[in-house]
Amino acid sequence: MATRPYPSYYMYKDTQKLWRWRYDASNAKTIAVSSESYHNRADCQRGIDIMKASQNSEVWMPSELVNSA
Known part of the structure; x- marks a missing residue:
């Protein structure tokens, strides 16, 4: 079994x-x-691929939280 x-x-x-x-x-x-x-493994893999592709997406938050700790 692989590690x-x-x-x-x-x-x-x-x-x-x-x-x-x-x-x-x-x-x-x-x-x-x-x-x-997901019913299909391929659809699950597609969900992973979408997450991987979103690495350059901006992080957004409401303006009232910008200065929150």
Whole structure:
């Protein structure tokens, strides 16, 4: 069995036998999860691909929170 690298995305089937993903950081802690489950593995992979492609997306917050700690 191969050793899992970190950070990495992890695809698995949930209790309903539907596909989901999670992203685990270099310390093996989960920091992101799919917000939906998928019937097809290819659709789950597409969700991961969308997340990977969003790395240059801007971070936005309401103006009243800009100076919040």
